Structures are given as C-alpha cells and as structure tokens.
Amino acid sequence: MIPKETIDRIYDTVKIEEVVSDYVTLKKRGANLIGLCPFHDEKTGSFTVSPSKGIFKCFGCGKAGNAVNFVKEIEQCDYYDALRQLAKKYHIEIEERQLTVEEQQRQDDRESMFVVNERANRFFQDSLWNTPEGKAIGLSYLRERGVRDDIIRRFQLGYSPEKGNPLATTLRKEGYKEEYLINNADTRIGTGVCGRSEDGRLYDRFRDRVIFPIHTVSGKTVAFAGRILKKKENTGKYINSPDSIIYSKTNELYGLFQAKQAIARQNMCYLVEGQMDVISMFQAGIENVVASGGTALTKPQIRLIHRFTGNITVLYDGDAAGIHAALRGIDMFLEEGFQVKVLLLPDGEDPDSFARSHNASDFIEYIRQHQTDFIRYKTQLLQDEAGNDPIKKSQLIRSLVESISVIPDAITRQVYIKDCSDQLGIQEALLTRETAKLRRTRRGDFYEKKEEQQEEKTQEPVQPTQPTPPVETPTLKMPTVNEAYDSNIMNLIRIIVRYGEKHLIDPENGQEIAVGAYIIRELENDRIQPRIALQQMVLDEYKAHYRDEGFAANRFFVHHANPALSQLAAELTADRYQLSKIFFKQSISENVVQEVQPSSDEDILPELTNQLLLELKYTVVNERIATMQQQLKEAQQKDDWETQRRLLREQPQLIRIRSLICRELGNRVVVN
Numbered sequence: 085m086i087p088k089e090t091i092d093r094i095y096d097t098v099k100i101e102e103v104v105s106d107y108v109t110l111k112k113r114g115a116n117l118i119g120l121c122p123f124h125d126e127k128t129g130s131f132t133v134s135p136s137k138g139i140f141k142c143f144g145c146g147k148a149g150n151a152v153n154f155v156k157e158i159e160q161c162d163y164y165d166a167l168r169q170l171a172k173k174y175h176i177e178i179e180e181r182q183l184t185v186e187e188q189q190r191q192d193d194r195e196s197m198f199v200v201n202e203r204a205n206r207f208f209q210d211s212l213w214n215t216p217e218g219k220a221i222g223l224s225y226l227r228e229r230g231v232r233d234d235i236i237r238r239f240q241l242g243y244s245p246e247k248g249n250p251l252a253t254t255l256r257k258e259g260y261k262e263e264y265l266i267n268n269a270d271t272r273i274g275t276g277v278c279g280r281s282e283d284g285r286l287y288d289r290f291r292d293r294v295i296f297p298i299h300t301v302s303g304k305t306v307a308f309a310g311r312i313l314k315k316k317e318n319t320g321k322y323i324n325s326p327d328s329i330i331y332s333k334t335n336e337l338y339g340l341f342q343a344k345q346a347i348a349r350q351n352m353c354y355l356v357e358g359q360m361d362v363i364s365m366f367q368a369g370i371e372n373v374v375a376s377g378g379t380a381l382t383k384p385q386i387r388l389i390h391r392f393t394g395n396i397t398v399l400y401d402g403d404a405a406g407i408h409a410a411l412r413g414i415d416m417f418l419e420e421g422f423q424v425k426v427l428l429l430p431d432g433e434d435p436d437s438f439a440r441s442h443n444a445s446d447f448i449e450y451i452r453q454h455q456t457d458f459i460r461y462k463t464q465l466l467q468d469e470a471g472n473d474p475i476k477k478s479q480l481i482r483s484l485v486e487s488i489s490v491i492p493d494a495i496t497r498q499v500y501i502k503d504c505s506d507q508l509g510i511q512e513a514l515l516t517r518e519t520a521k522l523r524r525t526r527r528g529d530f531y532e533k534k535e536e537q538q539e540e541k542t543q544e545p546v547q548p549t550q551p552t553p554p555v556e557t558p559t560l561k562m563p564t565v566n567e568a569y570d571s572n573i574m575n576l577i578r579i580i581v582r583y584g585e586k587h588l589i590d591p592e593n594g595q596e597i598a599v600g601a602y603i604i605r606e607l608e609n610d611r612i613q614p615r616i617a618l619q620q621m622v623l624d625e626y627k628a629h630y631r632d633e634g635f636a637a638n639r640f641f642v643h644h645a646n647p648a649l650s651q652l653a654a655e656l657t658a659d660r661y662q663l664s665k666i667f668f669k670q671s672i673s674e675n676v677v678q679e680v681q682p683s684s685d686e687d688i689l690p691e692l693t694n695q696l697l698l699e700l701k702y703t704v705v706n707e708r709i710a711t712m713q714q715q716l717k718e719a720q721q722k723d724d725w726e727t728q729r730r731l732l733r734e735q736p737q738l739i740r741i742r743s744l745i746c747r748e749l750g751n752r753v754v755v756n
Contacts, residue, residue: 086167089191090178094167095643096301097174099391100151101135107158115349122158123147132658136348136392139642141658148654150642163645190329193264197275197330198633200255200264201305204277207251208242208295208308218243222294225313229360230440235367238342239296244310246292249285252278262286267326276326277308290323296359298325298377299341301388304634307331309338309359309377324377334382337389338362338375346371347392354451355389355398361435369444373435381413386420397425397455399435414458419490424458427451459487459500463507481508485515489522569707572700573614576603577622578656579693584626584637588690599693600626600637606697612704618648625649695749702745709738 101110101117110117110133121131121142130144141148147157155166171178212218222243226236244251255265255278265286267276278286293310300306307325325331339362347353354373356362365373376385389396396417417424429438439447456464463484470476484504491497497519505512584600597605604623607613614620622641629635641653712735719727 086164086178090176091167094170094176097176098151098170099135100138100140101133103151103170104133104140104154121145136345137657139654139657141654148658149647149651150654153647153650156647193273194330195633196264197328198304200260200275200277203255204251205240205242205297205305207254208244209240211245212241212243215245217245221313225294231363232367235363239363242295244288244290244293244295249288251288252286256286267328269326272328274328276328298336298338300336301340301344302639303341303636306336333377333379335384337385338377340374340388342366343372343374344392351393352395352397353389353393355396356435358436364436364439368439368442368447370447381416383416386416390420394421395423397427397451399427399429415487415490418487419492421492425455426458426461427455460503462487463504467508481510485518486522489519568703570616572696572703573619575696576700577619579603579696580622580626580637581641581653581656582638583686583689584630585635586689588693598630599689600630603693603697610701612700618652621649698745698749702742702749705738705742705745709735709742712738
C-alpha cells in the first residue's frame with residue numbers, strides 16, 4: 085500500500101507535459117500543448133495537454149485524465165503500478181507499509197492545522213469587510229494604496245483587530261484545540277495564529293495588522309503575513325506565521341496560487357520581493373507574478389515555478405542594494421535550466437510604486453525594452469565595477485564562469501562562453517576549460533552530498549497517510565432517454581467539480597454554504613436523483629470529503645483514484661468545455677435591454693448555480709406533467725373516473741409551478 089502522503093507528493097511533483105512528452109510530440113498552442121493522440125489514429129492533432137491544470141484531453145476519442153491516468157492507459161497497467169512508474173521517473177522513494185499510531189497522529193495534526201488556518205482566514209476577511217474597525221483602518225489602508233475591492237477579495241486579504249483577542253476567543257468558543265492555535269517550536273505543531281502570554285492566556289498574534297494569506301499551489305491557506313499600520317517601537321513592519329509541519333517560508337511563493345494559470349499561459353514568470361509588489365502588478369494586468377517574501381531564494385521555490393514555466397524575469401529596485409540583490413540566488417535558476425532575465429527599475433521605484441503609476445501595456449513595454457539576459461547583465465555590471473583592476477577582473481571572470489558552469493544544457497553554456505569571450509577579450513578555450521573544471525568539481529561534491537542526504541533520509545521518520553484505494557469503474561455513456569434531465573444534472577456536476585469548495589450565501593438563513601453542499605441539499609429537498617451512476621458517484625464522493633481540510637473540488641476529482649471520476653473531472657475542466665450560455669439582462673435605458681456575457685462562470689457563481697437548479701426543476705416538472713398527461717389518457721381509455729379526477733386536480737398545480745419557474749428564469753437571465 086502506497087501512503088497517501090507519498091501519492092500527494094507524486095501528484096505535486098509530476099509535470100504532465102513531461103510525462104506525455106515521453107510518448108507524444110507536443111507543440112505549444114497558447115497556454116496548452118497539442119499533439120497527435122496516442123490512443124487513436126488521427127492526422128490532425130486533437131490531443132491537448134494543460135500544464136496549469138495538470139490534465140490531458142483528446143477531443144477526438146474523448147479520453148481524458150491526469151498524469152496517472154495517462155500512464156495507466158498508455159502502459160496498460162493498474163493505478164498503483166502507474167504511481168510507481170511516475171515515482172521512479174521523478175526519483176521519489178516509495179515506502180509501502182501500514183501507518184503507525186505516531187504517523188496517524190502526525191497526519192491528524194496536519195489536517196487540523198489546515199482547518200484552523202482556513203477558519204482564521206475567514207475570520208480575518210470578515211473583520212476587514214464587516215466590522216467598523218476593519219473598514220475604517222484595514223480597508224481604508226488598502227484602498228489608499230490603490231487596491232481595488234475585487235483584488236482584495238481575489239487575494240483574500242483581511243484584518244486583525246487591535247483590541248482584545250477576538251480570534252482566539254472565537255476559535256476557543258468553536259472548539260478548536262489550543263495546541264493547534266499556538267506554535268510549539270520544538271515539535272513544530274500548531275499554526276501560530278495565537279500566542280500565549282506569561283499569565284497563560286491566549287492572545288491574537290496578528291492583531292492590528294492587515295493580513296496577507298499565503299496559499300499552497302493548490303490553494304490551501306498554509307500561513308499568514310501581517311503588516312502593521314501604526315508605527316510602534318520594537319515592532320517589525322511584518323510578522324509571519326512560524327515554521328511548522330505544514331509551513332516553511334522556504335517552500336512557498338506568495339501569489340503562485342493566483343498566478344499559476346497566467347504563468348503557464350504566457351510561459352513567463354515575474355519574480356518580485358513583497359506581497360504588495362505582487363498585488364499592484366496583478367491589478368495593473370500583469371498576473372504572472374510571484375514574490376519570494378523578502379527571503380533568499382531556495383530550490384523548492386524555484387522548482388515550484390518550473391512546474392509552469394522555464395522563463396523568469398527578476399524585478400528589483402534600481403538602487404545599489406537592489407542591483408546586488410538581483411545577483412544572489414540566480415545561479416540556482418540557471419542550474420534548474422531557466423532562461424533568466426533581470427529588470428532593474430528606475431531609482432526610487434519598486435514594482436509596487438511603478439505598477440501603480442503605469443498601466444499594464446506601459447509596464448510590459450518597459451519590461452520588454454529594459455530586461456537583460458542575466459549572464460550578459462552580470463558581465464557588464466562586474467566589468468564596470470572591475471574597471472582596469474586586474475585582480476577584480478580575474479574575480480569577475482571567476483564569478484561568471486561559476487554562473488555559466490551550473491547551466492545544465494551544453495549548447496547554452498557554449499553560447500554564453502562565446503558571448504563572455506567577446507565582451508571580456510578572454511580566449512574562449514580558456515573559459516571552456518575553467519567551466520569544465522568547475523563542473524567536474526561540482527559533480528564530486530554532488531555525489532558526496534547525495535550520500536549524506538541518503539544517510540539523513542534513512543534516519544528521518546516517514547509520515548505517510550492512508551491512501552484512497554482505487555476503484556476500477558468503467559466510464560458510463562450518457563443515455564439517450566430524457567437527455568435534457570441528464571444534461572441539466574451534468575451542468576450542476578460541472579459546477580461541483582470546478583467550484584465545489586467555493587461559498588455562496590444561503591437564501592434560507594443568510595449564512596455561507598459551500599456551493600456543492602447547497603446543490604446537493606436542493607436536489608435532496610426536491611427528491612431529484614441522477615439517473616447515471618457516475619453522476620451519483622460524484623455527489624457521494626463530494627458529500628464524503630468536502631469537509632476535509634484543504635478540500636479543493638477540482639484537484640480532488642482530477643486526482644481521484646477512480647479513473648472514471650478522474651476522466652470525467654478532466655472532461656469538465658478542459659478548456660474546450662464552453663462557458664454556460666447565460667447572459668445577464670442589463671437595462672441601459674427605460675426601454676432598452678442589452679445582454680452582457682460574464683467573463684467566467686466563477687464570476688457569477690451564485691446566480692449561475694441557482695439558474696441551473698431552476699432549469700433542472702423546470703425539466704423535472706415538465707416531465708411530471710407529460711407523465712400525468714399520459715396517465716390521464718390511459719385513465720380515459722379505461723373509463724377510470726377516480727384516477728381522472730385526481731389527475732385533473734393535480735395537473736393545474738404542476739402547471740402553476742412551471743409558470744412560476746418560467747417567470748423566475750425570465751427575471752434572472754436569458755438563455756441562448
């Protein structure tokens with residue numbers, strides 16, 4: 085049995101485009117890749133791979149799924165064999181064994197900490213938007229910085245009140261355990277959203293600060309950064325969540341969750357330092373931007389970016405500190421095979437201020453004109469600093485050779501060697517020899533370090549989790565009987581798969597409710613059930629898991645062990661799946677109405693969900709009326725007067741219900 089933690093690591097590590105490229109020649113097309121399907125004969129490529137979503141989909145034969153599904157299909161092996169093949173490809177060690185009590189407890193700790201973070205995130209957002217203090221201080225600050233409300237909501241920014249300890253009080257009242265609210269530095273258990281004073285009482289760690297939630301690449305709230313708004317002695321501008329078993333600042337990048345699709349689509353990532361840099365650039369229209377959080381870059385952070393692109397432009401302030409900061413850590417990008425460029429902003433500017441004073445097109449044009457290839461930039465910078473000093477010049481050459489030597493591609497290395505030779509007037513053969521010497525030295529160090537890491541690895545406890553067993557269920561075809569009914573339910577299934585963890589306001593009580601839970605409740609209230617087994621499986625799986633910590637419906641279903649569910653999720657997530665043909669009526673004058681198409685289903689999720697429920701209910705009522713008319717006809721043929729009277733009493737009520745639904749549909753939207 086493969087532990088769930090190992091399975092999650094495999095899913096987090098694999099790049100579907102790399103897996104598929106072992107079997108299919110792929111060509112770039114927008115944010116996706118396209119090639120000839122390996123599962124059926126075709127002359128025109130209809131096989132599409134989406135790196136940002138981690139799925140493949142053939143629009144010819146219909147096969148779809150994630151990287152594990154692809155290996156299963158192409159190699160004709162079972163689920164666990166596919167996992168083992170991918171683990172071997174990415175050098176992931178698999179230790180198949182039962183969980184110990186300690187390991188199960190550690191997994192429970194992780195899940196509980198994610199739950200606490202999600203609840204704290206909702207509290208901070210509610211404090212920002214719905215409390216007088218939050219509006220007057222936190223919201224005012226963000227708006228003064230020029231941040232639009234939609235961007236505030238997109239990044240889930242919040243506010244922690246100054247007085248009292250309302251978060252600690254709320255969490256304790258709701259039954260959260262103290263061990264998960266505070267942080268134990270020794271065991272690394274606990275989120276650190278609260279602290280404990282000398283008298284033993286809990287206090288809010290982030291009070292009197294604007295809150296920037298930090299998300300994993302899949303969207304889980306893993307930590308927080310809090311910016312203070314009032315200057316206080318012995319108080320830093322920012323405080324961050326402490327390191328824990330779920331969070332290490334060296335493993336996360338601020339904004340990657342929001343930026344990942346734009347990065348994959350544009351095949352480019354901009355790297356900045358701070359949260360406000362990300363937010364201002366994102367608002368200016370440059371969405372493929374992430375922040376290192378002011379810390380030195382690490383390989384885990386770089387590999388996160390490499391999942392979506394191999395091109396990086398590093399933006400830094402134009403002062404001397406910014407110039408030298410641009411040099412630190414970039415060798416790691418080169419070592420990972422990135423194409424690296426550097427952009428230094430004008431003196432006195434940072435990405436935040438520059439983005440707020442320029443629109444997206446001007447900013448992008450400035451980037452295009454001023455970004456410089458890293459090796460060429462470093463050559464020119466150090467050459468200027470060295471001047472005619474032979475010692476400094478030799479140090480410059482050594483530094484350049486060290487950077488070039490880490491580049492894995494031999495052709496790229498040779499191109500840079502030639503460029504440096506031309507710029508510095510140094511023999512190309514000499515630079516080549518020095519580069520080769522450094523690479524030989526580094527290979528020796530590498531193997532020594534690998535042996536040390538292997539020894540450490542055998543001493544560290546493994547914390548696996550219980551895997552979800554695969555269920556081999558064949559994909560079921562849609563029946564032809566009553567296609568409208570099945571299509572209506574499939575539209576709702578699509579909402580659950582894509583947005584099931586999102587929230588809307590429950591019209592019954594005014595409280596937030598997960599959109600998937602709302603849909604299922606409405607179906608159960610009206611005793612509506614899917615007629616297709618696969619649709620019912622989606623509802624059952626969602627009900628069983630949507631309360632799990634960090635649940636994200638799309639990821640859950642796309643990575644599901646059941647190949648039928650995974651394929652269905654990939655089908656409903658694929659780009660060629662069109663948005664609902666729903667248009668809001670928008671009055672532009674007393675007698676003129678125009679139709680406005682939303683940019684995406686998520687933008688109108690509450691309205692769309694209720695629209696689709698109404699369409700399904702209309703279909704159900706229509707079907708019942710048709711059935712009643714057939715029963716009435718049969719009763720007339722049999723002279724069954726009692727049945728006729730009963731049906732004639734019930735029929736007008738159903739017709740009235742249908743009229744009410746039609747009226748509601750007409751008031752809401754126009755459906756093409």
